[in-house]
Amino acid sequence: MIDRPYxxxxxLTYRCPLHCPYCSNPMNLADFGDELSLExxxxxxxxxxxxxxxxxxxxxxxxxQRRDLxxxxxxxxxxxxxxxxxxxxxxxxxxxxxxxxxxxxxNVQISIQAADADLSDxxxxxxxxxxxxxxARAVKALGFPLTLNYVLHRHNxxxxxxxxxLAEDLGADRVExxxxxxxxxxxHNRAVLMPTRAQLERIEPxxxxxxxxxxxxxxxxxxxxxxYSQYPKPCMGGxxxxxxxxxxxxxxxxxxxxxxxxxxxxxNVRRRSLAWIWDDSPMFNRFRGLDWMQEPCRSxxxxxxxxxxxxxxxxxxxxxxxxxxxVCHLSPRHAVVADVIEAVTDAxxxxxxxxxxxxxEAANVxxxxxxxxxxxxxxxPSAAPPSD
Amino acid sequence: xxxNELTLADRPRLSARAxxxxxxxxxxxxxxxxxxxxxxxxxxAAILALCDGQRSVAEIAAELGxxxxxxxxxxxxxxxxxxxxxxxxxAQVVEPxxxxxxx
Numbered sequence: 001m002i003d004r005p006y007x008x009x010x011x012l013t014y015r016c017p018l019h020c021p022y023c024s025n026p027m028n029l030a031d032f033g034d035e036l037s038l039e040x041x042x043x044x045x046x047x048x049x050x051x052x053x054x055x056x057x058x059x060x061x062x063x064x065q066r067r068d069l070x071x072x073x074x075x076x077x078x079x080x081x082x083x084x085x086x087x088x089x090x091x092x093x094x095x096x097x098x099x100x101x102x103x104x105x106x107n108v109q110i111s112i113q114a115a116d117a118d119l120s121d122x123x124x125x126x127x128x129x130x131x132x133x134x135x136a137r138a139v140k141a142l143g144f145p146l147t148l149n150y151v152l153h154r155h156n157x158x159x160x161x162x163x164x165x166l167a168e169d170l171g172a173d174r175v176e177x178x179x180x181x182x183x184x185x186x187x188h189n190r191a192v193l194m195p196t197r198a199q200l201e202r203i204e205p206x207x208x209x210x211x212x213x214x215x216x217x218x219x220x221x222x223x224x225x226x227x228y229s230q231y232p233k234p235c236m237g238g239x240x241x242x243x244x245x246x247x248x249x250x251x252x253x254x255x256x257x258x259x260x261x262x263x264x265x266x267x268n269v270r271r272r273s274l275a276w277i278w279d280d281s282p283m284f285n286r287f288r289g290l291d292w293m294q295e296p297c298r299s300x301x302x303x304x305x306x307x308x309x310x311x312x313x314x315x316x317x318x319x320x321x322x323x324x325x326x327v328c329h330l331s332p333r334h335a336v337v338a339d340v341i342e343a344v345t346d347a348x349x350x351x352x353x354x355x356x357x358x359x360x361e362a363a364n365v366x367x368x369x370x371x372x373x374x375x376x377x378x379x380x381p382s383a384a385p386p387s388d
Numbered sequence: 389x390x391x392n393e394l395t396l397a398d399r400p401r402l403s404a405r406a407x408x409x410x411x412x413x414x415x416x417x418x419x420x421x422x423x424x425x426x427x428x429x430x431x432x433a434a435i436l437a438l439c440d441g442q443r444s445v446a447e448i449a450a451e452l453g454x455x456x457x458x459x460x461x462x463x464x465x466x467x468x469x470x471x472x473x474x475x476x477x478x479a480q481v482v483e484p485x486x487x488x489x490x491x
Contacts, residue, residue: 004413006425052413054425080409082420107405107422145405145422173405173475174422216392216473 002279004052007243009059014248016062018088019125021353022151022186022193024256029358035248038068042075047274049079059086070103077104084109089135090128097138108139109147115162123155125355136170147174153193155351160203164210172218177207179225183257183312185356192352194344200228227337231302232309232325239287239311252277254284257312261321287311292322296330393469394445398479400468401441406476408436421476435467441480
């Protein structure tokens with residue numbers, strides 16, 4: 001009996017006014033220009049509800065770039081989803097926020113790149129901080145619950161105390177202190193993003209103290225970087241178990257990076273029903289259950305806790321998607337991760353980011369850590385690329 | 389209410405950020421909130437259905453105790469305190485002196 005999904009990550013568009021170097025979107029952003037229409041989203045959302053999805057995360061790129069966002073929200077509300085807007089908030093004016101509230105949006109999550117405008121704008125690659133702060137205040141004034149998302153990395157992790165103060169000042173209900181995860185653009189920029197062990201040790205007591213102090217007032221979620229962990233993360237709560245991701249062009253994936261694993265067709269809602277994709281597609285069944293596991297996962301008592309970690313990360317770092325996620329200290333390939341950590345420098349001044357961009361040139365860059373023979377083999381989306 | 393714990397006189401209600409609804413797929417009541425959810429068992433659903441901001445914790449426990457023919461005070465307190473801690477339930481605090489009835 002296959003699990004019913006709880007959550008749908010709806011990447012409505014890959015257009016975005018920001019250029020964050022840690023973005024998890026694929027590097028070939030321009031290949032996803034043939035976006036699903038409102039009618040198509042309406043159908044897909046209905047199918048998702050029938051499948052059991054309850055939590056809808058409207059994301060991208062930047063979901064506010066969709067002119068029909070309020071219509072999508074209204075439809076989601078009508079269908080009975082709990083809807084969360086995952087946004088950079090750059091164009092989230094009070095009027096827009098009001099429109100979305102009236103359409104039935106339930107929750108707003110705003111990203112902020114740092115605790116001060118200068119660094120925040122430098123990381124985002126554009127002036128954005130002041131408008132984010134204004135948007136956060138507008139969102140609270142309208143009675144929305146507010147989540148602040150802080151992606152942490154070498155250049156802002158030391159600001160954790162100030163990030164938490166800012167969250168309190170803005171009246172956030174939830175704060176995500178999320179260490180960068182290395183997929184897409186983040187993987188490409190890994191060498192300049194990875195924090196040092198010393199930085200992580202310094203902020204640990206600050207984060208723990210804040211969690212205790214704010215208990216019952218503000219929820220603080222801290223995501224520790226798995227490269228520094230003993231065991232891997234239980235990625236997505238299991239492959240094809242609790243969540244699914246829909247890309248702007250209708251491609252359906254178990255997670256944001258699964259297109260990188262070759263050998264299985266990428267399904268698309270323009271050609272197949274969501275129910276078939278979830279229940280029957282080779283893609284979604286590929287790593288369900290435990291039979292696909294190799295040793296040491298196969299015999300490991302933790303296999304039902306962390307499922308051997310992340311399949312995409314196992315593929316990206318070792319070339320084998322069925323291997324133990326090499327962040328696990330029990331992985332025979334753990335040296336791959338240990339070497340990355342070893343090479344992390346204290347070079348705070350080094351912000352030689354490859355900024356997220358729609359330019360096709362950037363999309364042709366191979367990904368570090370990927371075996372050389374695979375680097376030139378970046379998978380294309382299932383649909384034909386739009387003609388320019 | 390002290391240290392975010394309920395008293396029997398408090399009148400709990402769902403927070404505005406949370407919503408309870410029936411999920412036809414799982415045939416269970418669910419509690420939805422920012423980027424999270426709880427699938428509710430029958431007891432939890434019954435308790436939350438009575439959290440209307442009018443009934444006190446004591447009244448909720450009494451009503452359910454009668455319905456299930458057993459004392460449910462501890463179940464009610466445990467569940468509601470957990471949800472208060474998660475800020476999914478809020479309570480209208482009622483000061484003992486102002487409590488009008490003879491309970």
